[in-house]
Amino acid sequence: MRVDEDTGQVFSNGHTTSSNGSTPRKPAHAAINGHASNNFSGSSPSLKNGAVRRLSPVQPPTYRGHDREEVVRILIQGLLDMGYSNAASVLSTESGYELESPPVAAFRSAILQGVWSEAEGILLGSRRYDHSEDSHGDDDQYDQGLVLAEGADTDQMLFWIRQQKFLELLDQRDLGVALMVLRQELTPFAHDIHQLHALSTLLMCPPEDLRTKAHWPGTVEESRKMLLQDLSRCIAPSVMIRDHRLAELFDQVKQNQINQCLYHNTAIAPSLYSDHICDREYFPSRTALQLEDHTGEVWHVQFSHDGSKLATASQDRTVNIYETVTFKCIHTLRHHSAEVTYVAWSPDDTKIITCSQDCKARVFDVESGRMRVTLEHQSVDSSYGITAAAWGPDSMSFVTASHDRNSQLCHWNLQSSQPDRPVHVWPRGFRVQDVAITEDGHWLVALDPQNIIRVFDMQTYREEPPIKTESKMTSISLSRDGSTLLVNMAIGEVHMIDLATRDTVRKFRGQKQGEFVIRSCFGGAAENFVVSGSEDGMIYVWHKENEALIEKLPGHGHGQSGKECVTTVAWNPKDPGMFASGGDDRKVRM
Template sequence: MRPDGIRTESGFPEVSNCSYPPTPRKTSLNGQSSANGNSHANGSKQPSNPSTYYGHNREEVTRILIQSLHELGYTSSAAQLSSESGFELETSGVATFRSAVLGGRWVEAERILIQSFQNAGSQPDQKPPPEETLVLAADAEKNEMLFYLRQQKFLELLEERDLAAALGVLRQELTPLQFDVDRLHALSSLLMCPTELLHDQAGWDGPVSASRERLLGKLSKSISPSVMIPQHRLAILLDHVKSTQINNCLYHNTAESPSLYSDHMCDRNDFPLEVGVDLTDHSDEVWYCEFSHDGSKLVTAGKDQKVLIYDTADFSVIHKLMDHEKGVAFASWSPDDTKLITCSQDNKARVWNVENGRCLLTINHHRQPVTAGAWAADGESFVIASLDSESQLRHWSIRGQSLYTWKSGYRVQDCAVSADGRRLVAADTEAKIHVYNLLTYEEDYCLPLPSKPTSVAISQDSRHILINLAEGEIQLVDMETTAVIRRFKGQKQGEFVIRSTFGGAAENFIVSGSEDSKVYIWHKENGSLVETLDGHIAGCVNSISWNPANPGMFASAGDDNTVRIWSRNCNRPRPGPAPRSRVPSNGVTQTSALRTTTFPS
């Protein structure tokens, strides 16, 4: 059992449910050797050939292989390798400790742990027998490790509904440690939790055996790897190898994992760099485009007040939604793609039935342009953003009921809801990002920015925010820490709304429009500019959308009245020049000879 649901940073890592049977032991173990891996810290006999393995420590390689064979289920092979090499997976002290934890023998596990800390500060002639000790990491904390052990015991007693014993552990064993008081309070609240809710509240997601494996994985971080190799070490190393290959491959556009048999490199010719289709059904600037989640449809919207829905099989127009009275700057598909929100400069938002093209709901509440909409994860409600500073952000039900209005006083240019449904991100026109808990409506934090944000997007794993700044920079921000992970530069921006987004099969790319009529594509992990494409004939490229179901296709919407569909190895003639125009970034709308623009009020 693990209390991940108690919102703590010290939750157990996800590991598979596997333990290691003892391997044949050929020599006595002292368990106290150097932790640098160069002096046979596992106490096994010196092999006849002490040379390295292609520059790698021979003992480390062999012991990792023994561990991996156990995890793969090849127990006999692991024992044979240990016997033949003379290297053992772990000391007898580690084996005893492992067995105690996995078997729920908490008194024995604590005894070994306490003796190990005592031994760490004792003189050599005072060391207890090696089978009763562990080699601890330099930063190991006794109270922290004891807390995790006793917490496991407490949670298992709750699972058994032995509340008296659980209360005794809480008061007499956990509380005296004075470790992580907030977590202790959360654990105490579980005593009153009904049985049917205990699993969710405590983060219980599997049998006791799996929970104890996660506990062991957590404790192993405080034990020297010289005697207890971190779990799944070979798999972790192979993940690093694959990640490095992907990061070094500029055109990696597949969700499939690279093979370990050979070095990996994707072919540029398989990347969507050519215009396959030009959509010319708009009569003015196209301000927005977005593929449906299943990739079967594409919605476009623009200054001509039109909202068009295309079938991506042949890019025929399925519906023309014509009810808005001014330009439409945004559209958003519901999670199941059955409904669509459109947001317009006529100060209205509309919800449409995608199957028949009928308007289901009109939000006629705002006194300024509606700039964006975002669906809740269940598709039963949505958030509307507006430049109306009196009602800039409001949560609505699908039946048109106002569920919540956030505190007024600023204007919102764009908003997005994370895929997990937990957070709402709103881009303030005053150079700030507001991040709210969509479940409680409370603001988690407000992030100041160097210039006005024109768009925000959230990665599918709900970990990162992509912020397009008016000063011509795109920032990738960690949603939890607010740290700027990467900056992308090169595109032109300053006056108008330009949107950027995640793209590619595994969101390996950052793609953005630009005021110089081009499309810019960067590698998300290494920040390299992959391609600069001559996107449209004139004016800005306002919006980009990558097909979620087809990594070889993305769309761009521009001021030349066209939407272009980019794909692999396609060559089609491009249309001639079209009139220029543009989408306002924020403020009160004014019209010029070139395009509609906006100035702060």
């Protein structure tokens, strides 16, 4: 972005146009990262990043209560994001504000070009990176380093940079230098022993598996952009505006409107032109249909991923599969000799797993209804049934769970030469009530009834730090993106847990639970709702973001237990106006 033809301080998205992104020369203004050179601690709220070249006609420092410089610089970044570079240049010229100061521009360039010593030098304030022939001895513009965000850890940032350097060397098969970086540059941090161990194992990884095991994006350029995003969050926002900040602010505006709209149930984002509200009339709050084909309690219901079918599992030892237009039953699966506890659709919807108290899981072809394989855990006690199952993203591998401590988790693959033999059995010692696999196949989440949620890496089978709770849990359910987990608690609450941080971020209260397995799920067009069964015969629906109980719907009547229990719920992933529930009264409500 050319600010003015007669100045040497010319920037295009953070890089000098004259140097094509090389380290910029010392600026004419006496500032460091846009901060006055006599104060660069980052503690003063008055510190600014804008390298103000010259002032436009006098304007008030605020715009409708907002800092004018912040608004203008975010607008400049937004215009560049959208491809309006000329407009961004005009705005910069007229306002006198530039998007980024020279140190920030040079840091951005060094990361994206993989000049790691230069990036570290700018970050720390050292001139050791500047080896250009035309550098001047008095050029101390970076001596103070970048101003970091509050709580940022310089060592963590250096670890990320050197980790990227290490991975790129592995990708280039320069194993000798990579090993030296691991030993001499990464290990001294002792930052994360588990991560260092994981990195060391990559030295023996075949080239074709490296990026998958390192959880790397498709290209080196993409990984550097991701690294820059992580680093930018550690740099003071007044120094380096996070990428796509204008779009982020628009997202927040729209999300706030959605959060304020209790019945927002559409995938169409609200308009920025006006405030938004949805009518309760269009929310699925009335029973449209009742299915009465089961002769026993209904323990689990689940829609196919394309929303075209519904599977229901029952105490009567059968599984029914319905199409979801007329709700005609297209298959009744009768192969189990005991209660069916769980059903799981493969991601491509061509297969379904049924789990039973007869200690067996069975895989069926959905189109024909034909059974493909029967699976048994190698157990010393035949009283333990199969409690749950979860598919991997390839629709060929899956995990089954059991209460049997000797064989609680088994990994299977239908492409194996012996598909009825597990490819991996986790070490004994705990029980599993419920299980889920993230959509990318990375994490396996297992509910241990001893108040523990266990998390495993599906690539290595290694157990990660667990999530411990203070109350008994009965079921889990993952969000579509695999980032959050719903957990039904026996104390009568549904907790939402962030899988990355392991923190409980929401608590939904009101439903009754304590004696039976009760299930919940996310629902709605954008998973804006949480819906759960209950031991009082009601269905509870909460707004996910603000935890408000928005509906308490009549569910199911008395069952053999004498209670009016809604045991299971599922929301159609393709039709936001449809969800199903099953209960002890042997019925399925749509």
